[in-house]
Amino acid sequence: MGCANGNLPNIISSKPPDTFLFLYGAQKSGTSWLSNNLGAAPEIFDAGLKEWRFWRQYFATVEDKERSIRRLKCRFQSGQNPKRMKMRYEMQLAPDVFLRKSTEHVVKSKHQHILADFTPGTGMNLTQYQLSELAGIMAALGLQTKALYLLRDPLERAVSQLSMHVFNGRRLAFNVPFQPGTIEYATKIDELVDIHIDQITIRSRANLIIEKAMAMESTIPFQVILFDNLFSQDALNRVSDFLSIESVTFQSEVIGSHSKVELSEDNTLTIAKSLLPTYQYLKNYFGDVGFPASWSKSLSYLDGQL
Numbered sequence: 001m002g003c004a005n006g007n008l009p010n011i012i013s014s015k016p017p018d019t020f021l022f023l024y025g026a027q028k029s030g031t032s033w034l035s036n037n038l039g040a041a042p043e044i045f046d047a048g049l050k051e052w053r054f055w056r057q058y059f060a061t062v063e064d065k066e067r068s069i070r071r072l073k074c075r076f077q078s079g080q081n082p083k084r085m086k087m088r089y090e091m092q093l094a095p096d097v098f099l100r101k102s103t104e105h106v107v108k109s110k111h112q113h114i115l116a117d118f119t120p121g122t123g124m125n126l127t128q129y130q131l132s133e134l135a136g137i138m139a140a141l142g143l144q145t146k147a148l149y150l151l152r153d154p155l156e157r158a159v160s161q162l163s164m165h166v167f168n169g170r171r172l173a174f175n176v177p178f179q180p181g182t183i184e185y186a187t188k189i190d191e192l193v194d195i196h197i198d199q200i201t202i203r204s205r206a207n208l209i210i211e212k213a214m215a216m217e218s219t220i221p222f223q224v225i226l227f228d229n230l231f232s233q234d235a236l237n238r239v240s241d242f243l244s245i246e247s248v249t250f251q252s253e254v255i256g257s258h259s260k261v262e263l264s265e266d267n268t269l270t271i272a273k274s275l276l277p278t279y280q281y282l283k284n285y286f287g288d289v290g291f292p293a294s295w296s297k298s299l300s301y302l303d304g305q306l
Contacts (some may be wrong), residue, residue, distance in 0.1 A: 016244035017041075018106050020138040021116040022055075024123030024213060024222060026206075028160040031150060033231050034239070035144040036251070037119035043245040045112040049087050051119040058095050059130045068092055103141040114243055115143060123147055128212060132219045147222040148239065149213055152279045154206060158271055163189060163261040176221040186261045192210035193267045207281040226292060272301035279306055 021044075023031050028267040035050050057068045069092050076085030106115045123131065135145040156274070165171045166174045166189060174192045175279035213222050223242045225235050240247040263271070283291070283306055291299060299306065 012258075015110075015113045018103075018143045019114045019243065020103075020143040020145045021114055021243065022122045022134075022145070022147055023118055024147045025120065025209060026124065026161075027120050027149065028157050028164060029120070029122040029150040030225075030231055031118055031151045034148075034150060034225075034235075035116075036271070037236055037248055038116065038118075038239070040251055041114075041240075041248050042111050043243075044114045044116050045102070045109070046116050046118065047098070049084065049091075051201055052091065052117040053088060053119050054091055054095070054098075054117065055119075055134060056121055057092055059126065059133075063147045064269055065092065071215075090155075099137070099141060103143055107142050112244070123212065124209060125151070128216055131212075131216050135220050145220050146243070147213065147220050148242070149209060149222055149224045151206065151224055151226050153280075153292075153295045153298050154275045155268070155272050155301070158255060158275060159263060159268075160262055162193070166175065180261075187262050190263045191268060191296075194265055197267060197270055204277050210285055226286070227290075232242075269301050272298060276302055276305055283298070 010182070017197055023034075025031065031236050037048075038044055039046075039050075057065055060068070069089065071090035072085055072092060076082045076089055103116055126134065150217075163180060166176055167180050174189070174196070176185060176188045210224070213224075218296045223238070225238060236248045237248055262268075279302060
Protein backbone atom coordinates (compact mmCIF):
# COMPACT_ATOMS: atom_id res chain seq x y z
CA MET A 1 0.00 0.00 0.00
CA GLY A 2 1.65 3.22 -1.10
CA CYS A 3 1.12 6.95 -1.02
CA ALA A 4 0.26 9.30 -3.83
CA ASN A 5 2.22 12.39 -4.79
CA GLY A 6 5.65 10.91 -4.17
CA ASN A 7 9.04 12.52 -4.74
CA LEU A 8 8.31 15.74 -2.90
CA PRO A 9 11.19 18.16 -3.48
CA ASN A 10 13.47 19.01 -0.58
CA ILE A 11 13.35 22.78 -0.94
CA ILE A 12 15.66 23.51 1.99
CA SER A 13 19.04 22.34 0.77
CA SER A 14 20.91 23.68 3.82
CA LYS A 15 19.12 21.28 6.17
CA PRO A 16 20.37 17.81 7.01
CA PRO A 17 18.52 15.07 5.10
CA ASP A 18 14.83 14.94 5.94
CA THR A 19 14.24 11.82 8.04
CA PHE A 20 11.46 9.64 9.36
CA LEU A 21 12.34 8.19 12.77
CA PHE A 22 10.69 5.26 14.50
CA LEU A 23 11.53 3.31 17.64
CA TYR A 24 12.45 -0.31 17.69
CA GLY A 25 12.28 -2.18 20.96
CA ALA A 26 10.15 -3.53 23.77
CA GLN A 27 7.80 -1.91 26.27
CA LYS A 28 9.38 -0.30 29.33
CA SER A 29 12.69 0.24 27.56
CA GLY A 30 12.83 4.02 27.90
CA THR A 31 10.75 5.21 24.96
CA SER A 32 8.76 7.72 27.03
CA TRP A 33 11.95 9.06 28.59
CA LEU A 34 13.53 9.48 25.16
CA SER A 35 10.50 11.10 23.56
CA ASN A 36 10.09 13.52 26.49
CA ASN A 37 13.68 14.67 26.06
CA LEU A 38 13.61 14.77 22.26
CA GLY A 39 10.38 16.75 22.44
CA ALA A 40 12.49 19.80 23.24
CA ALA A 41 14.48 19.48 20.01
CA PRO A 42 13.41 22.13 17.46
CA GLU A 43 14.39 19.83 14.58
CA ILE A 44 11.76 17.19 15.41
CA PHE A 45 8.07 17.09 14.42
CA ASP A 46 5.75 14.37 15.77
CA ALA A 47 2.65 15.41 13.82
CA GLY A 48 0.93 16.37 17.07
CA LEU A 49 0.92 12.86 18.49
CA LYS A 50 3.85 11.23 20.27
CA GLU A 51 2.68 7.66 19.75
CA TRP A 52 1.02 7.22 16.36
CA ARG A 53 0.08 3.53 16.77
CA PHE A 54 -0.39 3.68 13.04
CA TRP A 55 1.77 1.29 11.05
CA ARG A 56 0.37 -2.02 12.20
CA GLN A 57 -3.07 -1.00 10.94
CA TYR A 58 -1.59 0.57 7.82
CA PHE A 59 -0.47 -2.88 6.70
CA ALA A 60 -3.51 -4.73 8.11
CA THR A 61 -6.25 -6.47 6.13
CA VAL A 62 -9.30 -4.51 5.04
CA GLU A 63 -11.41 -6.20 7.71
CA ASP A 64 -8.92 -5.35 10.46
CA LYS A 65 -8.67 -1.75 9.25
CA GLU A 66 -12.43 -1.32 9.34
CA ARG A 67 -12.62 -2.87 12.80
CA SER A 68 -9.88 -0.55 14.09
CA ILE A 69 -11.54 2.52 12.61
CA ARG A 70 -14.87 1.66 14.24
CA ARG A 71 -13.19 1.09 17.59
CA LEU A 72 -11.28 4.39 17.46
CA LYS A 73 -14.42 6.30 16.47
CA CYS A 74 -16.34 4.84 19.42
CA ARG A 75 -13.53 5.69 21.82
CA PHE A 76 -13.26 9.37 20.91
CA GLN A 77 -17.06 9.79 20.71
CA SER A 78 -17.39 8.29 24.19
CA GLY A 79 -15.06 10.95 25.57
CA GLN A 80 -12.07 8.65 26.17
CA ASN A 81 -9.10 10.90 25.39
CA PRO A 82 -11.24 12.51 22.67
CA LYS A 83 -8.54 14.67 21.06
CA ARG A 84 -5.99 11.88 20.86
CA MET A 85 -8.52 9.26 19.74
CA LYS A 86 -9.94 11.59 17.09
CA MET A 87 -6.45 12.17 15.68
CA ARG A 88 -5.78 8.44 15.51
CA TYR A 89 -9.20 7.86 13.97
CA GLU A 90 -8.52 10.44 11.24
CA MET A 91 -5.03 8.96 10.66
CA GLN A 92 -6.52 5.51 10.09
CA LEU A 93 -9.41 6.83 8.03
CA ALA A 94 -7.12 8.59 5.53
CA PRO A 95 -3.60 7.25 6.12
CA ASP A 96 -2.04 8.48 2.88
CA VAL A 97 -3.36 11.99 3.47
CA PHE A 98 -1.89 11.97 6.97
CA LEU A 99 1.52 10.82 5.73
CA ARG A 100 1.58 13.30 2.87
CA LYS A 101 0.67 16.30 5.06
CA SER A 102 3.12 15.30 7.79
CA THR A 103 6.03 14.82 5.40
CA GLU A 104 5.21 18.03 3.53
CA HIS A 105 5.43 19.89 6.84
CA VAL A 106 8.94 18.57 7.44
CA VAL A 107 10.15 19.00 3.87
CA LYS A 108 8.98 22.61 3.72
CA SER A 109 10.12 23.54 7.23
CA LYS A 110 13.19 25.73 7.67
CA HIS A 111 14.20 24.05 10.92
CA GLN A 112 12.42 20.72 11.36
CA HIS A 113 13.92 17.86 9.39
CA ILE A 114 12.77 14.83 11.39
CA LEU A 115 9.28 13.33 11.41
CA ALA A 116 9.12 11.09 14.49
CA ASP A 117 6.83 8.32 15.65
CA PHE A 118 7.65 7.33 19.25
CA THR A 119 5.30 4.34 19.40
CA PRO A 120 7.06 1.59 21.40
CA GLY A 121 7.49 -1.60 19.44
CA THR A 122 6.83 -0.34 15.91
CA GLY A 123 9.69 -2.43 14.58
CA MET A 124 8.55 -5.47 16.55
CA ASN A 125 5.00 -5.37 15.23
CA LEU A 126 5.98 -5.34 11.56
CA THR A 127 7.56 -8.01 9.41
CA GLN A 128 10.89 -7.41 7.73
CA TYR A 129 9.06 -7.01 4.40
CA GLN A 130 6.69 -4.42 5.91
CA LEU A 131 9.62 -2.49 7.40
CA SER A 132 11.27 -2.37 3.98
CA GLU A 133 7.99 -1.23 2.45
CA LEU A 134 7.66 1.46 5.14
CA ALA A 135 11.09 2.79 4.18
CA GLY A 136 10.07 2.80 0.51
CA ILE A 137 6.87 4.71 1.25
CA MET A 138 8.73 7.39 3.19
CA ALA A 139 11.45 7.59 0.52
CA ALA A 140 8.77 8.26 -2.11
CA LEU A 141 7.60 11.14 0.07
CA GLY A 142 11.12 12.58 0.37
CA LEU A 143 12.25 11.21 3.73
CA GLN A 144 14.94 8.68 4.58
CA THR A 145 14.03 6.26 7.37
CA LYS A 146 16.05 5.62 10.51
CA ALA A 147 15.36 3.45 13.56
CA LEU A 148 16.49 3.61 17.16
CA TYR A 149 16.61 0.45 19.23
CA LEU A 150 16.53 1.23 22.95
CA LEU A 151 18.03 -1.51 25.08
CA ARG A 152 17.52 -1.44 28.83
CA ASP A 153 18.87 -3.88 31.42
CA PRO A 154 16.62 -6.92 30.76
CA LEU A 155 16.01 -7.60 34.47
CA GLU A 156 15.00 -4.00 35.23
CA ARG A 157 12.79 -3.93 32.16
CA ALA A 158 11.12 -7.24 33.05
CA VAL A 159 10.20 -6.13 36.59
CA SER A 160 8.89 -2.80 35.29
CA GLN A 161 6.79 -4.53 32.64
CA LEU A 162 5.42 -7.00 35.19
CA SER A 163 4.28 -4.07 37.31
CA MET A 164 2.63 -2.41 34.32
CA HIS A 165 0.77 -5.61 33.42
CA VAL A 166 -0.49 -5.92 37.00
CA PHE A 167 -1.71 -2.33 37.02
CA ASN A 168 -3.46 -2.78 33.65
CA GLY A 169 -5.23 -5.95 34.79
CA ARG A 170 -3.28 -8.31 32.56
CA ARG A 171 -2.22 -10.48 35.50
CA LEU A 172 -5.58 -11.75 36.70
CA ALA A 173 -4.21 -13.48 39.80
CA PHE A 174 -2.82 -10.15 41.04
CA ASN A 175 -5.09 -7.77 42.92
CA VAL A 176 -3.18 -4.70 44.08
CA PRO A 177 -5.38 -1.98 45.64
CA PHE A 178 -2.60 0.62 45.72
CA GLN A 179 -1.14 3.15 43.31
CA PRO A 180 2.11 2.43 41.41
CA GLY A 181 5.06 4.27 42.91
CA THR A 182 3.99 3.77 46.52
CA ILE A 183 5.71 1.53 49.05
CA GLU A 184 2.44 -0.32 49.61
CA TYR A 185 2.15 -1.10 45.88
CA ALA A 186 5.72 -2.41 45.63
CA THR A 187 5.29 -4.52 48.78
CA LYS A 188 2.05 -6.07 47.56
CA ILE A 189 3.54 -6.82 44.13
CA ASP A 190 6.43 -8.64 45.78
CA GLU A 191 4.06 -10.67 47.98
CA LEU A 192 2.05 -11.79 44.96
CA VAL A 193 5.15 -12.59 42.91
CA ASP A 194 6.33 -14.76 45.79
CA ILE A 195 3.04 -16.69 45.69
CA HIS A 196 2.81 -17.01 41.91
CA ILE A 197 6.51 -17.10 40.94
CA ASP A 198 6.19 -20.55 39.31
CA GLN A 199 3.44 -19.24 37.02
CA ILE A 200 5.25 -16.11 35.87
CA THR A 201 6.80 -16.27 32.43
CA ILE A 202 9.24 -13.51 31.57
CA ARG A 203 9.77 -12.99 27.86
CA SER A 204 12.58 -10.93 26.43
CA ARG A 205 12.71 -10.34 22.69
CA ALA A 206 16.14 -8.69 22.67
CA ASN A 207 17.63 -11.40 20.45
CA LEU A 208 14.72 -11.35 17.98
CA ILE A 209 14.76 -7.56 17.80
CA ILE A 210 18.48 -7.33 17.14
CA GLU A 211 18.36 -10.15 14.57
CA LYS A 212 15.57 -8.40 12.67
CA ALA A 213 17.38 -5.06 12.89
CA MET A 214 20.59 -6.58 11.52
CA ALA A 215 18.67 -8.23 8.70
CA MET A 216 17.17 -4.92 7.59
CA GLU A 217 20.35 -2.87 8.07
CA SER A 218 20.86 -2.46 4.32
CA THR A 219 17.39 -0.90 4.05
CA ILE A 220 17.03 1.10 7.26
CA PRO A 221 19.97 2.52 9.24
CA PHE A 222 19.57 1.83 12.94
CA GLN A 223 21.46 2.41 16.15
CA VAL A 224 21.33 0.47 19.38
CA ILE A 225 21.19 2.72 22.42
CA LEU A 226 22.56 0.73 25.33
CA PHE A 227 21.34 2.58 28.39
CA ASP A 228 23.63 3.11 31.32
CA ASN A 229 22.76 4.93 34.53
CA LEU A 230 19.05 4.93 33.65
CA PHE A 231 19.17 7.29 31.76
CA SER A 232 22.01 9.61 30.76
CA GLN A 233 23.19 12.63 28.82
CA ASP A 234 25.60 10.30 27.02
CA ALA A 235 22.65 8.39 25.56
CA LEU A 236 21.08 11.64 24.36
CA ASN A 237 24.37 12.71 22.77
CA ARG A 238 24.51 9.44 20.82
CA VAL A 239 20.93 9.89 19.66
CA SER A 240 21.64 13.49 18.63
CA ASP A 241 24.67 12.45 16.57
CA PHE A 242 22.71 9.68 14.87
CA LEU A 243 19.90 12.09 13.93
CA SER A 244 22.17 14.99 12.91
CA ILE A 245 20.60 17.40 15.39
CA GLU A 246 22.01 19.76 18.01
CA SER A 247 22.79 17.84 21.17
CA VAL A 248 19.63 17.50 23.24
CA THR A 249 20.15 18.61 26.84
CA PHE A 250 19.04 16.18 29.50
CA GLN A 251 15.80 17.65 30.83
CA SER A 252 13.66 14.84 32.16
CA GLU A 253 14.95 12.30 34.63
CA VAL A 254 11.46 11.29 35.72
CA ILE A 255 11.25 7.52 35.64
CA GLY A 256 7.86 5.86 35.46
CA SER A 257 6.36 4.60 38.71
CA HIS A 258 6.57 1.02 37.42
CA SER A 259 10.37 1.34 37.48
CA LYS A 260 10.31 1.87 41.24
CA VAL A 261 9.16 -1.64 42.07
CA GLU A 262 11.80 -3.74 43.82
CA LEU A 263 11.32 -7.43 44.49
CA SER A 264 12.87 -9.57 47.20
CA GLU A 265 16.29 -11.05 46.54
CA ASP A 266 14.83 -14.54 46.03
CA ASN A 267 12.18 -13.38 43.54
CA THR A 268 14.68 -11.21 41.70
CA LEU A 269 17.11 -14.12 41.47
CA THR A 270 14.42 -16.37 39.99
CA ILE A 271 13.49 -13.81 37.32
CA ALA A 272 17.15 -13.08 36.56
CA LYS A 273 17.86 -16.78 35.97
CA SER A 274 14.95 -16.97 33.53
CA LEU A 275 16.64 -14.18 31.55
CA LEU A 276 20.03 -15.91 31.36
CA PRO A 277 19.66 -16.74 27.61
CA THR A 278 18.97 -13.06 26.93
CA TYR A 279 22.10 -11.91 28.74
CA GLN A 280 24.14 -14.60 26.98
CA TYR A 281 22.88 -13.46 23.60
CA LEU A 282 23.62 -9.81 24.37
CA LYS A 283 27.11 -10.69 25.59
CA ASN A 284 27.83 -12.33 22.24
CA TYR A 285 26.29 -9.43 20.32
CA PHE A 286 28.18 -6.63 22.06
CA GLY A 287 31.43 -8.57 22.38
CA ASP A 288 34.30 -6.44 23.65
CA VAL A 289 32.02 -3.49 24.36
CA GLY A 290 30.71 -5.30 27.39
CA PHE A 291 27.73 -4.46 29.55
CA PRO A 292 27.15 -1.02 31.08
CA ALA A 293 28.40 -0.58 34.63
CA SER A 294 24.86 0.07 35.84
CA TRP A 295 23.89 -3.49 34.90
CA SER A 296 26.33 -4.93 37.45
CA LYS A 297 23.71 -5.60 40.14
CA SER A 298 21.52 -7.57 37.72
CA LEU A 299 24.54 -9.46 36.39
CA SER A 300 25.54 -10.40 39.94
CA TYR A 301 22.53 -12.73 40.09
CA LEU A 302 24.09 -14.67 37.21
CA ASP A 303 27.57 -14.82 38.68
CA GLY A 304 29.66 -17.43 36.92
CA GLN A 305 27.04 -18.27 34.29
CA LEU A 306 28.01 -15.74 31.61
